[in-house]
Amino acid sequence: MKNQRIIPIRKNFRRFLSLPMALLPVLMLASCTANQEEDTKPNIVVIFCDDLGYGDLGTFGHPTIRTPNLDQMAEEGQKWTNFYVGASVCTPSRAALITGRLPIRNGMNGNRRVLFPNSIGGLQDSEITIAEAVKEVGYATACVGKWHLGHLPEYLPTNHGFDSYFGIPYSNDMDRVKGDLKDPEYLSFNVPLMRNEEIIERPAVQTTITKRYTEESIQFIKENKDQAFFLYLAHNLPHIPLFTSEEFVDTSIRGLYGDVIEEIDWSVGQIIKTLRSEGLAENTMVVFTSDNGPWLVFEQDGGSAGLLRDGKGTTWEGGMREPTIFWWPEKIQPGVITDMGATMDIFPTVCKLTGAEFPSDRIMDGVDLTQTLLDEKPSPRNTIFYYRGREIYAVRSGMYKAHFITENVYTKDHIRTEHETPLLFHLGHDPSEKYNIAEDHPDVIAEIMIVMEQHKAKLVIPDSQLDRKK
Amino acid sequence: MKNQRIIPIRKNFRRFLSLPMALLPVLMLASCTANQEEDTKPNIVVIFCDDLGYGDLGTFGHPTIRTPNLDQMAEEGQKWTNFYVGASVCTPSRAALITGRLPIRNGMNGNRRVLFPNSIGGLQDSEITIAEAVKEVGYATACVGKWHLGHLPEYLPTNHGFDSYFGIPYSNDMDRVKGDLKDPEYLSFNVPLMRNEEIIERPAVQTTITKRYTEESIQFIKENKDQAFFLYLAHNLPHIPLFTSEEFVDTSIRGLYGDVIEEIDWSVGQIIKTLRSEGLAENTMVVFTSDNGPWLVFEQDGGSAGLLRDGKGTTWEGGMREPTIFWWPEKIQPGVITDMGATMDIFPTVCKLTGAEFPSDRIMDGVDLTQTLLDEKPSPRNTIFYYRGREIYAVRSGMYKAHFITENVYTKDHIRTEHETPLLFHLGHDPSEKYNIAEDHPDVIAEIMIVMEQHKAKLVIPDSQLDRKK
Numbered sequence: 001m002k003n004q005r006i007i008p009i010r011k012n013f014r015r016f017l018s019l020p021m022a023l024l025p026v027l028m029l030a031s032c033t034a035n036q037e038e039d040t041k042p043n044i045v046v047i048f049c050d051d052l053g054y055g056d057l058g059t060f061g062h063p064t065i066r067t068p069n070l071d072q073m074a075e076e077g078q079k080w081t082n083f084y085v086g087a088s089v090c091t092p093s094r095a096a097l098i099t100g101r102l103p104i105r106n107g108m109n110g111n112r113r114v115l116f117p118n119s120i121g122g123l124q125d126s127e128i129t130i131a132e133a134v135k136e137v138g139y140a141t142a143c144v145g146k147w148h149l150g151h152l153p154e155y156l157p158t159n160h161g162f163d164s165y166f167g168i169p170y171s172n173d174m175d176r177v178k179g180d181l182k183d184p185e186y187l188s189f190n191v192p193l194m195r196n197e198e199i200i201e202r203p204a205v206q207t208t209i210t211k212r213y214t215e216e217s218i219q220f221i222k223e224n225k226d227q228a229f230f231l232y233l234a235h236n237l238p239h240i241p242l243f244t245s246e247e248f249v250d251t252s253i254r255g256l257y258g259d260v261i262e263e264i265d266w267s268v269g270q271i272i273k274t275l276r277s278e279g280l281a282e283n284t285m286v287v288f289t290s291d292n293g294p295w296l297v298f299e300q301d302g303g304s305a306g307l308l309r310d311g312k313g314t315t316w317e318g319g320m321r322e323p324t325i326f327w328w329p330e331k332i333q334p335g336v337i338t339d340m341g342a343t344m345d346i347f348p349t350v351c352k353l354t355g356a357e358f359p360s361d362r363i364m365d366g367v368d369l370t371q372t373l374l375d376e377k378p379s380p381r382n383t384i385f386y387y388r389g390r391e392i393y394a395v396r397s398g399m400y401k402a403h404f405i406t407e408n409v410y411t412k413d414h415i416r417t418e419h420e421t422p423l424l425f426h427l428g429h430d431p432s433e434k435y436n437i438a439e440d441h442p443d444v445i446a447e448i449m450i451v452m453e454q455h456k457a458k459l460v461i462p463d464s465q466l467d468r469k470k
Numbered sequence: 471m472k473n474q475r476i477i478p479i480r481k482n483f484r485r486f487l488s489l490p491m492a493l494l495p496v497l498m499l500a501s502c503t504a505n506q507e508e509d510t511k512p513n514i515v516v517i518f519c520d521d522l523g524y525g526d527l528g529t530f531g532h533p534t535i536r537t538p539n540l541d542q543m544a545e546e547g548q549k550w551t552n553f554y555v556g557a558s559v560c561t562p563s564r565a566a567l568i569t570g571r572l573p574i575r576n577g578m579n580g581n582r583r584v585l586f587p588n589s590i591g592g593l594q595d596s597e598i599t600i601a602e603a604v605k606e607v608g609y610a611t612a613c614v615g616k617w618h619l620g621h622l623p624e625y626l627p628t629n630h631g632f633d634s635y636f637g638i639p640y641s642n643d644m645d646r647v648k649g650d651l652k653d654p655e656y657l658s659f660n661v662p663l664m665r666n667e668e669i670i671e672r673p674a675v676q677t678t679i680t681k682r683y684t685e686e687s688i689q690f691i692k693e694n695k696d697q698a699f700f701l702y703l704a705h706n707l708p709h710i711p712l713f714t715s716e717e718f719v720d721t722s723i724r725g726l727y728g729d730v731i732e733e734i735d736w737s738v739g740q741i742i743k744t745l746r747s748e749g750l751a752e753n754t755m756v757v758f759t760s761d762n763g764p765w766l767v768f769e770q771d772g773g774s775a776g777l778l779r780d781g782k783g784t785t786w787e788g789g790m791r792e793p794t795i796f797w798w799p800e801k802i803q804p805g806v807i808t809d810m811g812a813t814m815d816i817f818p819t820v821c822k823l824t825g826a827e828f829p830s831d832r833i834m835d836g837v838d839l840t841q842t843l844l845d846e847k848p849s850p851r852n853t854i855f856y857y858r859g860r861e862i863y864a865v866r867s868g869m870y871k872a873h874f875i876t877e878n879v880y881t882k883d884h885i886r887t888e889h890e891t892p893l894l895f896h897l898g899h900d901p902s903e904k905y906n907i908a909e910d911h912p913d914v915i916a917e918i919m920i921v922m923e924q925h926k927a928k929l930v931i932p933d934s935q936l937d938r939k940k
Contacts, residue, residue: 063552064808066806081533253898254901255899258898300900336541399723428725
């Protein structure tokens with residue numbers, strides 16, 4: 001399947017059934033080969049967590065959270081250690097994944113960092129989503145889990161290319177009724193659970209929510225096993241407040257946060273097991289990542305960015321680099337990828353793999369990663385823009401990252417600093433961003449500034465959707 | 471090989487050769503089975519690094535240091551995430567590994583933290599080493615690499631149970647002739663290279679030293695393939711000053727420190743490859759770990775403890791918890807072990823596996839880990855004493871760790887603090903030791919103090935060997 005071009009003609013299953021039985025073994029072999037190499041579009045499963053830290057999985061170095069399913073997925077697939085999100089908070093990060101574009105291009109960032117229950121904005125109809133793109137080439141599509149790109153009907157997944165939706169429309173700590181964020185009692189959060197465009201449960205019972213997302217996903221996979229599908233499973237955990245189903249209470253030596261991650265790991269195992277048992281594993285790419293780094297202010301209820309600096313809400317590495325795994329048996333070359341990738345790259349990569357049309361009428365920020373996934377070639381991505389709200393705080397170009405603005409967020413000593421001379425770090429030598437080397441490399445800073453200015457020159461910035469409220 | 475008792479009778483190879491050829495296939499099978507399950511003692515290889523951080527391997531979460539051989543070893547074997555050393559600096563840590571005892575019991579710690587070229591002390595003849603124990607049951611033994619348990623003839627490996635020795639007697643930054651620690655020019659360090667008790671090169675050419683240790687180790691394995699052997703390969707890197715052989719210059723995107731780790735990873739790969747090609751893999755246990763955490767004051771020339779706090783010289787987790795892997799195909803149950811273990815446990819574990827006698831005339835601090843390695847049972851270790859010099863700074867009992875004294879070392883603002891109320895951390899919930907929970911758990915502190923007092927009551931403390939100098 002190297003250098004594949006997917007031919008958009010699907011096997012005619014009925015015609016196959018009408019053939020003489022004696023020919024079946026030979027034909028099954030032929031069909032199977034054709035199926036794998038020419039005719040069958042691969043299924044795509046994107047598993048997206050919420051506030052998962054870079055260091056929270058076993059294979060990414062956590063000593064006490066046990067993630068055997070994700071560890072195995074990483075061994076069998078590609079573990080990406082320099083994989084980024086489009087923003088360090090929820091809404092803009094999800095917009096980047098779903099549209100393959102920086103949120104600055106479509107109004108999905110603002111002074112308000114995310115969408116709230118009183119927001120009236122959301123992802124515009126003019127945007128093209130991954131789901132819409134693959135739907136055009138015959139994919140069944142489902143969104144399961146947290147959406148957070150607008151809760152009003154016109155913004156919901158079913159109006160953005162998904163055949164079905166089952167999940168919560170924004171964060172699990174919203175619609176607060178009583179108590180504070182540290183109160184684990186779920187009635188404090190009156191967040192609704194929706195099926196398509198209807199609220200079916202309110203408040204969403206969060207203790208069983210990971211399990212129900214998993215069951216919904218498995219059902220979707222089984223129902224669509226004879227048809228190409230795209231599943232977007234966006235867990236609303238480990239975002240606080242933390243919940244697990246009964247089977248995972250007090251199972252992790254990391255405490256409640258560990259219980260939650262271990263239930264997500266179980267869920268990943270169930271998805272993989274289903275793909276295998278349905279004979280779909282060799283024709284399905286699974287991507288696992290998260291929307292942004294750990295929410296450190298919640299202390300032991302928040303995750304860990306491992307050796308990366310800081311977490312959610314910031315433009316330090318801990319805020320925007322996520323533990324990422326690509327899995328596709330016999331197609332993706334197993335290994336550790338230290339090249340750069342980003343959630344925005346999933347869109348063009350999926351287009352390449354599925355034969356879907358990659359939008360050409362607008363600036364897209366994603367790059368196709370198939371050459372790295374399938375052919376062991378370098379990643380074509382060389383740059384990351386670290387936005388906070390509508391401003392660029394930092395730019396990575398190759399191994400160097402320049403911080404123009406830094407801000408410590410969610411803390412009492414909230415300070416925003418504009419750096420006259422940017423801070424400069426070599427992320428290869430110094431992944432923890434400890435040693436500012438700006439003084440020694442004015443040339444590098446100058447080059448990064450050119451990269452930034454070129455980016456800015458092409459920006460057409462629409463109004464913020466996030467700042468619109470009742 | 472579960473619950474094995476090794477029978478100390480070795481196959482008679484000459485008798486085997488004199489049998490009629492027709493019987494060979496049957497006998498080879500029988501012999502092979504007997505070989506594996508009854509008659510053959512397993513070979514033991516202990517690979518010990520110097521100043522390697524908990525977070526410096528791919529499988530322990532480093533994003534840019536590539537360690538494919540160690541990652542694979544961890545996948546095939548057991549990755550221990552709560553594995554400790556006997557002290558957070560070189561000499562006492564090595565004494566603990568080699569004797570299975572806390573250094574406080576044999577004078578291998580002191581006000582001077584390690585042995586220096588002007589020291590006249592060392593590991594006493596009255597101590598029993600792993601090498602001596604396995605030698606008694608017929609093992610060939612070799613020490614390759616850094617010793618640092620005394621450089622005077624009576625203290626050298628060849629007088630402590632090793633048939634041969636090839637390496638440097640103390641740290642690679644000692645015998646400084648000119649320049650400072652940050653000078654990578656190797657002539658600054660007039661450290662000798664020894665074979666057995668003779669100096670064969672001075673200064674030791676450090677650029678090729680990892681390669682030469684590897685070649686020496688491979689030669690030892692090949693020469694002893696028909697005979698049980700114990701190899702102690704103690705790399706003197708990544709202790710500063712850092713060196714690599716030509717092939718590894720500028721190969722790592724982590725820079726020089728990464729080059730060094732990647733050469734050690736290559737070395738591990740060569741050892742494993744040799745064991746496989748010589749048909750010894752299924753009969754050899756390989757242990758990989760290090761003497762203490764990263765020397766953080768050397769910034770990018772030092773390693774990373776990942777999400778663990780602080781590094782070398784301290785009694786925080788980053789100083790004394792090391793990335794540890796046990797490998798033994800078809801014997802050791804693959805998995806991640808979050809239970810506690812310690813380098814001191816290697817001695818009793820090796821005794822159990824080899825049939826060697828475990829010293830019973832003295833207090834030993836190691837516990838036998840074979841039930842965890844071979845039978846998936848919990849580790850019998852429940853306690854860690856964190857000594858700095860001759861004082862207990864901290865004690866871990868189960869998940870709780872109490873700090874009685876803390877000290878930030880190797881820094882300008884060197885401060886030693888005796889805590890009237892100990893600091894208390896839950897290392898499961900809070901592996902980074904961020905959230906002191908002493909106030910809520912006076913009962914836990916009281917219990918830990920009992921554990922410490924019981925330990926102290928049995929101590930008979932000899933004079934320090936480290937404080938003896940010319």
